[in-house]
Amino acid sequence: MRRHLGHHQHPNTTNRRLSRGIGSSGPHDAQAVQFKDKVLQKIYDTKAKGVIIDLTAIDVLDSFVGRLISDIAAMARLMGTTVVITGFSLLWQLPWSSLVWSSMGSLPLSTWRRELRSCAG
Amino acid sequence: MAAPKIVTIQSDLDIVAARMAARDMAKALGFGAIDQARIATAISELARNIYLYAGEGTVTVREARQGVRKGIEVVCEDQGPGIEDVSLVMQDGYTTAKGMGMGLPGAKRLMDDFEIQSTVGQGTTVICRKWLR
Numbered sequence: 001m002r003r004h005l006g007h008h009q010h011p012n013t014t015n016r017r018l019s020r021g022i023g024s025s026g027p028h029d030a031q032a033v034q035f036k037d038k039v040l041q042k043i044y045d046t047k048a049k050g051v052i053i054d055l056t057a058i059d060v061l062d063s064f065v066g067r068l069i070s071d072i073a074a075m076a077r078l079m080g081t082t083v084v085i086t087g088f089s090l091l092w093q094l095p096w097s098s099l100v101w102s103s104m105g106s107l108p109l110s111t112w113r114r115e116l117r118s119c120a121g
Numbered sequence: 122m123a124a125p126k127i128v129t130i131q132s133d134l135d136i137v138a139a140r141m142a143a144r145d146m147a148k149a150l151g152f153g154a155i156d157q158a159r160i161a162t163a164i165s166e167l168a169r170n171i172y173l174y175a176g177e178g179t180v181t182v183r184e185a186r187q188g189v190r191k192g193i194e195v196v197c198e199d200q201g202p203g204i205e206d207v208s209l210v211m212q213d214g215y216t217t218a219k220g221m222g223m224g225l226p227g228a229k230r231l232m233d234d235f236e237i238q239s240t241v242g243q244g245t246t247v248i249c250r251k252w253l254r
Contacts, residue, residue, distance in 0.1 A: 028132075028134045063224055
């Protein structure tokens with residue numbers, strides 16, 4: 001997640017960067033699994049109503065990452081948290097639709113800016 | 122002609138190295154951004170299969186030529202347990218507990234040519250190509 005929220009951040013929203021240390025080549029599998037655990041722990045700890053997952057740091061959206069994100073969303077939903085995906089690269093749309101649509105098709109895709117606006121009410 | 126690149130797959134870090142090698146080669150050969158993403162995604166799936174099911178193996182990325190056609194060829198080889206029923210694993214939705222059930226058929230759709238050879242107890246070789254248009 002990006003940090004530069006500046007003064008526009010709503011007092012009731014907190015922004016925590018959980019994906020620290022992912023290089024330009026994208027995360028390897030163990031990092032991705034750690035990310036999932038961290039997100040779910042944070043949801044539990046903070047009782048967050050919503051989570052925005054920004055995929056900008058992901059270089060390749062393969063079935064492993066896709067499954068991980070849909071797993072996060074499914075578990076978050078069980079915990080009463082809405083998950084919104086941002087940073088879904090246009091470049092992935094064709095490869096991803098060749099690979100699979102079904103699991104992530106149910107997730108709301110959005111832009112970071114639009115989500116910030118809605119968080120700020 | 123771009124030099125072939127061989128990536129040894131032994132850990133999940135090597136999956137990243139393999140898809141980067143494929144993407145770099147695709148870029149050098151003149152593939153557009155979407156095809157680069159397709160190729161990188163397919164190689165990510167195939168390299169992960171090596172890591173998950175065989176433990177180790179190699180991914181070789183090189184230039185392919187057929188007459189006037191130019192493209193990229195990726196060979197994924199392992200000496201793992203092999204696949205008993207290749208037609209079964211090429212079906213959409215077939216999965217072991219580890220996967221999502223779209224690795225191999227998904228990789229096939231992302232590439233132009235896709236050949237798989239597997240012998241139980243000896244290993245699996247996947248050769249796939251994508252051609253420049």
